[in-house]
Amino acid sequence: xxxxxxxxxxxxxxxxxxxxxxxxxxxxxxxxxxxxxxxxxxxxxxxxxxxxxxxxxxxxxxxxxxxxxxxxxxxxxxxxxxxxxxxxxxxxxxxxxxxxxxxxxxxxxxxxxxxxxxxxxxxxxxxxxxxxxxxxxxxxxxxxxxxxxxxxxxxxxxxxxxxxxxxxxxxxxxxxxxxxxxxxxxxxxxxxxxxxxxxxxxxxxxxxxxxxxxxxxxxxxxxxxxxxxxxxxxxxxxxxxxxxxxxxxxxxxxxxxxxxxxxxxxxxxxxxxxxxxxx
Numbered sequence: 452x453x454x455x456x457x458x459x460x461x462x463x464x465x466x467x468x469x470x471x472x473x474x475x476x477x478x479x480x481x482x483x484x485x486x487x488x489x490x491x492x493x494x495x496x497x498x499x500x501x502x503x504x505x506x507x508x509x510x511x512x513x514x515x516x517x518x519x520x521x522x523x524x525x526x527x528x529x530x531x532x533x534x535x536x537x538x539x540x541x542x543x544x545x546x547x548x549x550x551x552x553x554x555x556x557x558x559x560x561x562x563x564x565x566x567x568x569x570x571x572x573x574x575x576x577x578x579x580x581x582x583x584x585x586x587x588x589x590x591x592x593x594x595x596x597x598x599x600x601x602x603x604x605x606x607x608x609x610x611x612x613x614x615x616x617x618x619x620x621x622x623x624x625x626x627x628x629x630x631x632x633x634x635x636x637x638x639x640x641x642x643x644x645x646x647x648x649x650x651x652x653x654x655x656x657x658x659x660x661x662x663x664x665x666x667x668x669x670x671x672x673x674x675x676x677x678x679x680x681x682x683x684x685x686x687x688x689x690x691x692x693x694x695x696x697x698x699x700x701x702x703x704x705x706x707x708x709x710x711x712x713x714x715x716x717x718x719x720x721x722x723x724x725x726x727x728x729x730x
Contacts, residue, residue, distance in 0.1 A: 563598025
């Protein structure tokens with residue numbers, strides 16, 4: 452069983468407990484079958500379609516889900532974009548779990564698309580962060596890509612990012628970079644978080660590959676980019692909002708990391724409406 456199936460099982464177990472869906476089991480005959488339609492109640496970028504399919508399959512392998520759109524499609528308000536057919540008990544029992552995945556992931560994809568579109572025509576890319584729902588990272592980072600933004604490191608294991616606490620604990624940027632270089636292979640990039648021009652100079656002298664410009668003003672970012680002169684890549688970070696993206700990109704930074712596209716993305720409004728099979 453892979454991690455996504457484990458997440459689905461955890462979500463279903465959370466909802467069903469030891470007694471199951473007592474309302475549905477009490478009111479719906481076991482043999483009753485029909486269909487339900489997914490309806491977008493606002494404009495959105497859809498993500499998580501395969502997860503929704505797998506929710507219903509985990510409940511009953513007779514369920515058949517057909518989506519009329521592809522992952523990453525822009526869906527209009529009022530548009531029906533999918534149908535699930537099968538036993539009513541499975542449809543009703545899986546409704547909330549399937550929608551929780553779809554609404555959350557589509558919300559992240561929608562926020563990511565909005566951010567990426569704001570940078571159209573620049574050389575800057577939107578990156579996500581590790582500020583994700585515990586256990587959901589693989590899904591949420593996939594939704595970021597679906598929306599047209601890009602992933603930063605996936606976890607602590609696949610990239611070096613020396614932050615302020617590392618620097619405080621070690622004593623200097625130079626020593627932290629030296630240790631990171633010594634402990635990792637040559638294909639691993641070393642990124643250093645910097646807060647002022649003195650740290651920019653120290654990180655450059657230490658040979659950092661990427662400088663994270665943390666909570667800098669637009670003026671500081673422009674100064675940092677001019678000082679770096681392409682000797683390292685630059686990443687703006689810290690409290691980034693959609694309304695600041697274009698101005699930040701125009702400072703010349705290469706990347707903008709934006710935790711808000713995951714940790715603050717609003718779940719979009721999607722419903723699943725059951726109807727008779729011949730309806």
